[in-house]
Amino acid sequence: MYDFDLVIPTSVDEASTAMKADGAQALGGGQTLLPTMKQRLAAPETLVKLSGLSELVGVNAASGTLSIGGATTHGQVADEASAYPALAALAGNIGDPAVRNRGTIGGSIANNDPAACYPAGVLGSGATVVTNTREISADDYFVDLFETALEEGEIVTGVNFPIPDAANYQKFDQPASRFALVGVFVAKFGDTVRVAVTGASNGGVFRWSEAEAALNANFSADALEGLAVDAGDLISDLHGSAEYRAHLVGVLTRRAVQACS
Amino acid sequence: MPKITMNINGRETSTEVENRTLLSTALRENLYLTGTHIGCDTSQCGACVVHVNGKAVKSCSVFAAELDGATVDTIEGQANADGSLNVIQQAFQDHHGLQCGFCTPGMVMSAAELLKVNPKPSEAEIRDYLEGNICRCTGYQGIVNAIMAASGQDVPSIAAE
Numbered sequence: 001m002y003d004f005d006l007v008i009p010t011s012v013d014e015a016s017t018a019m020k021a022d023g024a025q026a027l028g029g030g031q032t033l034l035p036t037m038k039q040r041l042a043a044p045e046t047l048v049k050l051s052g053l054s055e056l057v058g059v060n061a062a063s064g065t066l067s068i069g070g071a072t073t074h075g076q077v078a079d080e081a082s083a084y085p086a087l088a089a090l091a092g093n094i095g096d097p098a099v100r101n102r103g104t105i106g107g108s109i110a111n112n113d114p115a116a117c118y119p120a121g122v123l124g125s126g127a128t129v130v131t132n133t134r135e136i137s138a139d140d141y142f143v144d145l146f147e148t149a150l151e152e153g154e155i156v157t158g159v160n161f162p163i164p165d166a167a168n169y170q171k172f173d174q175p176a177s178r179f180a181l182v183g184v185f186v187a188k189f190g191d192t193v194r195v196a197v198t199g200a201s202n203g204g205v206f207r208w209s210e211a212e213a214a215l216n217a218n219f220s221a222d223a224l225e226g227l228a229v230d231a232g233d234l235i236s237d238l239h240g241s242a243e244y245r246a247h248l249v250g251v252l253t254r255r256a257v258q259a260c261s
Numbered sequence: 262m263p264k265i266t267m268n269i270n271g272r273e274t275s276t277e278v279e280n281r282t283l284l285s286t287a288l289r290e291n292l293y294l295t296g297t298h299i300g301c302d303t304s305q306c307g308a309c310v311v312h313v314n315g316k317a318v319k320s321c322s323v324f325a326a327e328l329d330g331a332t333v334d335t336i337e338g339q340a341n342a343d344g345s346l347n348v349i350q351q352a353f354q355d356h357h358g359l360q361c362g363f364c365t366p367g368m369v370m371s372a373a374e375l376l377k378v379n380p381k382p383s384e385a386e387i388r389d390y391l392e393g394n395i396c397r398c399t400g401y402q403g404i405v406n407a408i409m410a411a412s413g414q415d416v417p418s419i420a421a422e
Contacts, residue, residue, distance in 0.1 A: 006263075006280040006326050027327075034283075034322045035303050047280075049327055075316070096393025097374065098307065101316040102323065176305075178392065 001037040005046040012055055012157060016132045018048045019153040026050050026155055028071060028107025031099050051104060056157055064163050070106030070130075070156040077105065086167035090121045090185070093171060095178045106156035109141070112148050112204055114235065115179035117171060119205035122159060124185030124196030125167070130158040145204050164189050168259040170252040172199075174239055181240055182248040184208075186256035188219060195253060200234050200245045211253055219261070221254040265329040269294070270338025278325045284318075285309045287325035288335060296336040296366050300395070307394030310367035311335045317374040319393070336366035339373065349373055349411040356416060358407035360398030367394050372408045381412055 007024075009015040018024060023045030027033060030051075036042045050056060056071035061083030068077060078092030078100065094100055094108075094117050108118040109129065122129065122138045129136045132155045141149050150156070167187040174181040180199035187194045193215040195208045214223040229249045234242035266275040269292065276291040285302075288294040288311070297320055300308035304322040311320045312334040339347050346354065349372050359365040368391065375382055375390040382390065387408050388401070396404060406416045 001281050003279055003281045006324070008327070030324070031304060031322055034324075037281075038302065051327075096307070097371065097390055098310055098317045098319045098393050099304065101313075101318050 001040065002043045004044055007046060007048045009048060009053065012053060012132055012155065015048050015050060015053065015155060016153070018046070019155060021046050024048055024153065026107075026110065028104040028110070029073060029099075029102035030107075031095065031103040032107070032111050032113065050106065050155065051102070056106070061163070066161040066163055067158055068105050068161070069158050071104050072106075074100035074103050074105070074108075084125075084161055084163050084167070086164075086169055086185070086187070087121050087125070087161060090117050090169040090171075093117070099178075105159055109159070110148060110150060110156050112142055112146050113179070114145050114201065114204040115174070115177070115181070115183075115199040116205075117169070117180055117183055117198065120180075120183050120185040120196045120198035121169060122161075123205050123207060124169075124187050124194050125161045125164065126187070126189075126194055127159050127161040129156060130160060131155055132157055135160075139207075142205050145202065147204070162189065166260040168256040170256045170259070172248050172252060174199075182245050182252055184249060184252040184256050186215075186253065186260060188215075188260060191216060193219060195256075197229070197249050197253075200229070200249055202233060202235055208249065208253065215257065219257065221257045224250065224254050224257070263326050263329070265325060267328055267330070268332045270334060276325075280324065280326050282325045284311070284313075284320040284323045284325045284328060284333070288320060288333075294335050294337050298363055298366055300363065300367075305393075305395065306364070307367040307371060307391075308364050310370040310394065312370060312374065315377075317371055334370075336369060339369060349376070349408070352407040352411035353404070356407040356410055357403040358399065359396075359403070364394060364396045364398075368396065368404055372404075372411065375408070376412055381414060382408070384409065384417070 007018040025044035027047040051071045056069040058069045059080040060067045066084045074091040074094045081088035129141045164187040169185045171183040172181045182199040185196045195211045198205045231242040231246040234245045236242040262277045298308035300306035304319045309320040
């Protein structure tokens with residue numbers, strides 16, 4: 001890989017300043033960025049290390065909200081997010097144990113891989129992404145494939161999750177990459193249900209609004225009978241056709257609803 | 262080039278690295294700790310697993326320059342003080358947990374972390390924990406048996422015996 005300048009800040013303020021440099025790129029756990037740099041698909045001039053900044057690390061639950069610092073590893077979320085078991089389970093099944101010891105929630109959602117698990121949890125929960133400059137609702141945050149609402153130099157400092165009455169994440173593993181071939185996150189807040197789908201769409205994570213409407217009226221797997229996502233917009237690759245993924249979305253959504261009740 | 266100091270296998274060790282130097286490269290090429298293997302170099306195979314501050318990580322996916330002041334444990338530090346194999350290593354030998362041995366350092370380091378967080382894992386838990394460690398020789402059964410044995414549990418007998 002090409003060499004770069006490495007900045008190791010001691011505070012978010014210092015990190016924010018360093019991120020203003022041309023060609024600066026935040027470095028979380030590096031579990032995606034390093035392989036990408038090795039392939040020279042990315043060649044940042046400056047890396048600003050965020051992992052290890054204590055003000056960005058932590059899992060705290062208070063008054064119905066679970067707050068996770070941007071540089072918190074998947075492993076720590078899996079161990080400590082007991083106030084939101086569906087999210088803890090999601091974090092505990094990302095990649096493999098060594099990846100979970102390095103990879104961070106901020107890194108995952110800043111990258112917005114179309115097959116990553118966290119985007120489904122964040123969008124499915126209707127969480128709020130907190131940055132060093134503002135707060136962004138999940139519905140506005142995920143824009144497209146590997147694209148988010150983050151501006152140049154903006155740092156994900158944390159994510160605030162409203163804790164639902166019931167939630168479940170169903171992941172159909174792609175066993176070689178350990179990403180989701182398809183993953184569906186269902187969360188129920190009172191009479192409102194959110195369904196977020198990852199791994200399936202060419203545009204990245206999305207809400208399945210027809211399923212949400214059906215589940216709002218009747219929160220049961222039967223309510224999803226006859227509903228299907230349009231395969232025309234879905235990913236088709238050697239691991240699965242668009243039609244196969246569309247089928248999986250239905251199956252996993254039903255399983256997630258069943259697991260909620 | 263930045264100079265970094267790490268506690269490696271209980272010894273303060275300093276070395277100069279480029280910012281882009283991976284921990285796996287620093288261990289092998291700067292410090293001649295060649296027990297840590299580089300298999301895929303894309304964080305898939307787990308042959309390069311070491312412990313950083315007590316946690317298993319893939320050393321091919323961490324910059325050494327990030328680790329000034331860190332504690333790093335590698336396969337070279339796993340043997341008992343008298344040089345004999347530790348309980349996990351001995352179990353790998355006893356239960357044919359290796360054939361070519363390329364994946365073994367990573368397998369042993371991952372197994373060590375597993376037994377630290379879960380001293381009596383079930384077979385399913387062992388297989389799940391080794392998800393990020395790939396072996397192309399053994400079919401995994403010998404590895405799973407070794408970890409069962411290392412945790413003081415009965416090893417399933419071989420069906421075809």
